[in-house]
Amino acid sequence: SICGGVRTRDVLMSLLRSAAGVILGVALSAVQLLPFLWFSTHYVDFEARNFTGTLKMENLATVIAPRYFGNPDAPVARTDHFIESFSYVGAAAIVLVIVALILRPRNTTPPGVLLFFGVALVFVGAATYSDGLAFDILQKLPTISSSPIGRMRSILGFFAAVLVAFGAAAAYEPKTLGRQFRVPDTRRVRWVLGGIVSLLSAVLITGPILDQTLSGGLPEGLIGESVRNSLAVAALALLVVLVIRLVRWQVVRWSGMIVLIVAVTVPAISVAQTWWPLSDRSTFYPETPATDFLKDNLSDNRLASVGRTLSPGTASVYGLRSITGHTFASPQWHEAMSRVTPDFYRSPTLSSLPSEDLGTVIQSPVLNRFGVSYVVASPGDTIPGDVEEGSAPVGELALTSDAGIVQSGTFEGPIRGIELNVLKQANLPEDPGSLTVRVVANGGAELAKTSVILAGIDQHQAVALTGEDIGEGEQWHVELQFTDSSAEITLGTDENQHASIAPIRPMDDGIRVVHTGDATILEREAALDRIRWNSQELVIPDAAARLDALGNPETPVNAVILEHEGDAKGVNGTSSATLTSRDIDTNQLEISVDATGAGWVTIADSMRDNGWQATLDGDPVELADAEHAAVAVYVPSEGKHTIELSYDPPYGSQGRAISAASLALISVVLVGAGVQRIRKSKTAKS
Numbered sequence: 260s261i262c263g264g265v266r267t268r269d270v271l272m273s274l275l276r277s278a279a280g281v282i283l284g285v286a287l288s289a290v291q292l293l294p295f296l297w298f299s300t301h302y303v304d305f306e307a308r309n310f311t312g313t314l315k316m317e318n319l320a321t322v323i324a325p326r327y328f329g330n331p332d333a334p335v336a337r338t339d340h341f342i343e344s345f346s347y348v349g350a351a352a353i354v355l356v357i358v359a360l361i362l363r364p365r366n367t368t369p370p371g372v373l374l375f376f377g378v379a380l381v382f383v384g385a386a387t388y389s390d391g392l393a394f395d396i397l398q399k400l401p402t403i404s405s406s407p408i409g410r411m412r413s414i415l416g417f418f419a420a421v422l423v424a425f426g427a428a429a430a431y432e433p434k435t436l437g438r439q440f441r442v443p444d445t446r447r448v449r450w451v452l453g454g455i456v457s458l459l460s461a462v463l464i465t466g467p468i469l470d471q472t473l474s475g476g477l478p479e480g481l482i483g484e485s486v487r488n489s490l491a492v493a494a495l496a497l498l499v500v501l502v503i504r505l506v507r508w509q510v511v512r513w514s515g516m517i518v519l520i521v522a523v524t525v526p527a528i529s530v531a532q533t534w535w536p537l538s539d540r541s542t543f544y545p546e547t548p549a550t551d552f553l554k555d556n557l558s559d560n561r562l563a564s565v566g567r568t569l570s571p572g573t574a575s576v577y578g579l580r581s582i583t584g585h586t587f588a589s590p591q592w593h594e595a596m597s598r599v600t601p602d603f604y605r606s607p608t609l610s611s612l613p614s615e616d617l618g619t620v621i622q623s624p625v626l627n628r629f630g631v632s633y634v635v636a637s638p639g640d641t642i643p644g645d646v647e648e649g650s651a652p653v654g655e656l657a658l659t660s661d662a663g664i665v666q667s668g669t670f671e672g673p674i675r676g677i678e679l680n681v682l683k684q685a686n687l688p689e690d691p692g693s694l695t696v697r698v699v700a701n702g703g704a705e706l707a708k709t710s711v712i713l714a715g716i717d718q719h720q721a722v723a724l725t726g727e728d729i730g731e732g733e734q735w736h737v738e739l740q741f742t743d744s745s746a747e748i749t750l751g752t753d754e755n756q757h758a759s760i761a762p763i764r765p766m767d768d769g770i771r772v773v774h775t776g777d778a779t780i781l782e783r784e785a786a787l788d789r790i791r792w793n794s795q796e797l798v799i800p801d802a803a804a805r806l807d808a809l810g811n812p813e814t815p816v817n818a819v820i821l822e823h824e825g826d827a828k829g830v831n832g833t834s835s836a837t838l839t840s841r842d843i844d845t846n847q848l849e850i851s852v853d854a855t856g857a858g859w860v861t862i863a864d865s866m867r868d869n870g871w872q873a874t875l876d877g878d879p880v881e882l883a884d885a886e887h888a889a890v891a892v893y894v895p896s897e898g899k900h901t902i903e904l905s906y907d908p909p910y911g912s913q914g915r916a917i918s919a920a921s922l923a924l925i926s927v928v929l930v931g932a933g934v935q936r937i938r939k940s941k942t943a944k945s
Contacts, residue, residue: 286921294870294908301868302587304607314344314388314409317927321629323350323493325530326485328614343409347530348419350493351522355426356380356419358500362429370729373425380418387411430500431516464602470884489526496522544576549635549778556773557633559840560789563626565636568778580789582631583611583781591888594802598810599623620645621781622768624812628886629863630789633773634781638711642771643723644675644763652751652759655682658741660692667737667748668757669701673765674726675772676715677737678719680751680759688714692744696722709775716748719761723772723779726767732766790850792836793819793859793891798827805887819859819891822884828893834858836894846906853899859883860902861891876900 285292320327325347348356360377386393387408396413398404496519503515553562554577561580562569571585582596585608596603600620602613612620612634621634621643647670654783658665667677677696691714698707707726729735737760741748751759765771774780795818799805805822808814834856841849850860863886873882873892882904885891892902908914 263294283921283925285683286917287925289921290911290914293910294912297909298587298868302589304590312408313386313390313394314346316388316683317394317474318344318346319388320486321346322348323353323489323901324486324532325489325526330774331534340407340409343407343532346412346415347527349523349527350489351496351519351526352419354493354496354500355430355519355523356422357423357426357886359424359426360580362426362504363766364425364429364432374421375420376418380415380422383411383415383418388416410890416625427516427519428912430503430519431512470924492522492526544573549774549776549780550579552774552780553577553633553635560630560632560786562633563612563631563664565617565634565640566614567611568635568637568640571609571611582626582629585609589865589888589926590865591866594806595625595629595809595888598806599625614640617641618766618768618770621770621783622785623810624785624814625809626783627785627787627816628809629889630786630791632783632786634783636779636781638723638776638779639715639717639721640779642676642723642763642772643768643781644766646678647762647764649680649759649761650753652680653754654752654756655749656752656756656758658739658748658750658758659746660742660744663740663757665739667739667760668753668755669734669736670762671734672731672762673729674698674707674724675765676723676726676763676775678721678761678763679716679739680761681716681718681720682749682751684716684746684748686744686746687716687748690744690746692746693742694722695740695742696724698724698726698729698735699739701736704731706735711776712745713746713748721763723775725772725775727771749781787816787863788838789863790838790840791861791863792834792838792854793817793861794834794856795819796823796827796830796833796859797819798824799823802887809887818887819861820887821891822887826881826883826893827896828857828859829856830856834897836860848901848904851899852894854894854897856897857893857895859891859893860887861885862904863876863889865905866890870906870911872905872907877903886928 268594296883321344325345328341331341340491359373382393383397385391386397394408397408403411499518499522501513503512506512524534557579559580561582562574564574564581564583569581574581574584583603587608588610588807593604596610600613600616600623604610614636617634617636617640653770656662691712693710694713695710696708697705700706706729707724709722709724711722737758739750739758753759769783769785771782772779773782795815797808797814797818798821799808800822805820808820814820817832834854836852836854836858838860839851843849848862850862852860866882867884867888867890871882871890873880875892875894880902881893882890882892894900894902
């Protein structure tokens, strides 16, 4: 009532209607909210996602000058994350925000709306770009404290968009100049605050630009051009607003509005094309030899990726199960995977195998018990194996596109790859090229071959090869050819002027190189089936001891690790079974069992969130906690059986009931309002 000069009763009724709308909106979304609340309290570690610190004030320059810090493919070196700090709104849009907060439109806006959005814009902006009370308040709110404050820019963008719409209305049909100031005392509050908001916004946004201009002038090139263009657009938008305000001809007003729309949208489209470029469809999750290999061989088991290979989420697009990636996981899953290596989780939700000490990490028994059959690494990653020591190079040769085929000395026996002895290089990564490596028997037969793209090269560059089947006494040499690049790679040579290489020999580690080229795929021969039959059981109630058993290679592979004494069935280890699993969809799994006796079906998946239910031959059965983070189903007798697992989110049924009831209530209210309106219309006509 202070802001709009209306009766307190009307304001209270409006607040009640708003509250009812919010409650109904929450109830409508209960089908999603209730499962999410359960999930967030059981799977999300908010303490581990505690972010502090605001964005630097200089980032506000990108509000009107999007290229102030360069382009996404060539950013200026800085401490803030280039994408997380980008704050573009647009110069013309900012002018309309200021117009909304200063000029009053002819048609009255709802009471308090402009004040709310103006104050909200400044409050959230202050919290995002400067330390202080606003930042301290927002950091105490749920979900906001667990994410970088810079992500509030999306909220800022919404507030700005609403004010731009009001600004356009005020510019098109403003009140006369005299009436702009003839306002009730209660409405001067909005006008004064609007002026303060406008002044602060203008100073803070243009401050970094003005500071740079005064200290050394606008930079040359793309950045300086971006600043000058943005200031020109702002000047144009301001001029158009003044023309519309002073010239009352309808055609001028319409033309001016078209110019304003163009001034807002065209730069925004240009920015969007730069920041969200369209890729050729053939490069959008393309089918590659590596993904084809995994689709053909992974079956029901999992892969693990090294570093950024198969970037998080990529495996899901290809329909490949991966134990690494970017997802929330249960605390038990975190504990189990951390036994693979303490560096398994790069963040609370991002996981991968480290390339350092890969030869040790890849042999983890935990990966065996969770069905990890393959490890996918980039072509340049270290290859597990014994690097054969060679003599120091005595000369050098240049490997270029014009050099043709370069040959190594003679070696014999199986290999997993080779290491090149690189003395120096020029023009990499500026001009990447293709390196083809052939292992050729002395009789001329090709024993192994691969081609990799070199966008950079190390002093001891590893190249993986599928050469583990080469006979122990078979002699061979390597042929190298570098093409499609102007780069020059200088290799060391032996006394015969052959390229100096070091063979990488296989080890007795259960690892085998099975694919090379676009990616290096290592097969883990010790991996157990993700869905498997266990005829033995170990009951380990203590969590630490249970994790030790998971990581102990001496733990029997035919035993399921149970957590609770009450789940033990006393199976004697003599039974066997044939299992066939079928994914009906993402929420249903069917397992066919043909067993010779009693035993356990272990499913090495995270199914402990109270959403998964199991039946055995149509009868409900318990999912026993197993393998510290997985589950198992007991099959009590020999013969053929069918296990069905289905998923319904925790509190999913309650959420559906609340949402359905809310939808019904809203329908009744809308129908009632419609009937009442028809009756009033008929009464008025009569």
